[in-house]
Amino acid sequence: MPRQKIILYNPKSVFFTMPLGLMAVASALDRSRYDVQIIDGRRVVEMAEEFLRRGLWFTWTATMRADQGSRLSDQALQNCVRAGLRWLMVGVESGSQEMLEYLKKDVKIEQILAIAERCAKHGIQCVFPHIVGFPGETDASIPLEKAIIERLKPLPKIS
Numbered sequence: 001m002p003r004q005k006i007i008l009y010n011p012k013s014v015f016f017t018m019p020l021g022l023m024a025v026a027s028a029l030d031r032s033r034y035d036v037q038i039i040d041g042r043r044v045v046e047m048a049e050e051f052l053r054r055g056l057w058f059t060w061t062a063t064m065r066a067d068q069g070s071r072l073s074d075q076a077l078q079n080c081v082r083a084g085l086r087w088l089m090v091g092v093e094s095g096s097q098e099m100l101e102y103l104k105k106d107v108k109i110e111q112i113l114a115i116a117e118r119c120a121k122h123g124i125q126c127v128f129p130h131i132v133g134f135p136g137e138t139d140a141s142i143p144l145e146k147a148i149i150e151r152l153k154p155l156p157k158i159s
Contacts, residue, residue, distance in 0.1 A: 041068025045076045048083035061087040066107045069115030077122045085124060090115055092128040095148030096141040099134060109148065116152050128152055 041064040051057065062085060069090060090112065094100050097109050112128070119126045132145055 041065065041072055044080060044085070045072060048076075048080040048085060051083040052079060057084050059084045059086045061085070061089070063089045063091075065105075066090050066092070066111040066115050069118070070111040072115075072118075074118070074122070077118060077124070081122050081124060087125045087127070088115075088119055089127045089129065092148065092152075093131050094134070094137075094141065095130065095145040096137075097144075099137055099141050102136060103134065112148065113151060126152075 044062040044064060060083075062080075069088070091105075092112055093103060093105060095109070100107055100109070116126055116128070130145060130149065132142065
């Protein structure tokens with residue numbers, strides 16, 4: 001099966017290639033229901049800044065790595081919220097640092113907890129997908145998985 005090609009555009013160029021009619025429709029839609037997904041921490045911030053600069057506002061979601069999110073400033077997260085970011089998916093994959101290293105995730109448990117706390121502080125709802133049963137994973141990682149889920153679970157939920 002051929003590999004899929006993923007193209008990541010510079011956020012500012014998206015506005016130059018996006019038809020003006022689509023931007024007009026996007027800004028006129030029910031702002032509480034329109035959903036745009038943006039991937040990558042830097043692009044999330046740049047898109048939020050461009051949404052604010054252009055006066056566009058609608059709710060949107062983003063996906064980023066925990067290490068990217070943990071490096072974002074509070075001001076960047078505030079701008080994202082002002083621009084409509086309401087939901088963030090941060091791939092955790094495992095609560096075991098050993099498994100994260102085995103998977104070459106290049107993420108630390110502390111970074112996962114840091115972005116979770118900062119998103120809660122700014123009112124951003126987070127989803128943290130986990131995968132249990134990777135090849136090579138032992139039963140010893142299951143208590144670690146439960147422990148991180150328990151640490152993430154009490155964070156405030158946005159209604």
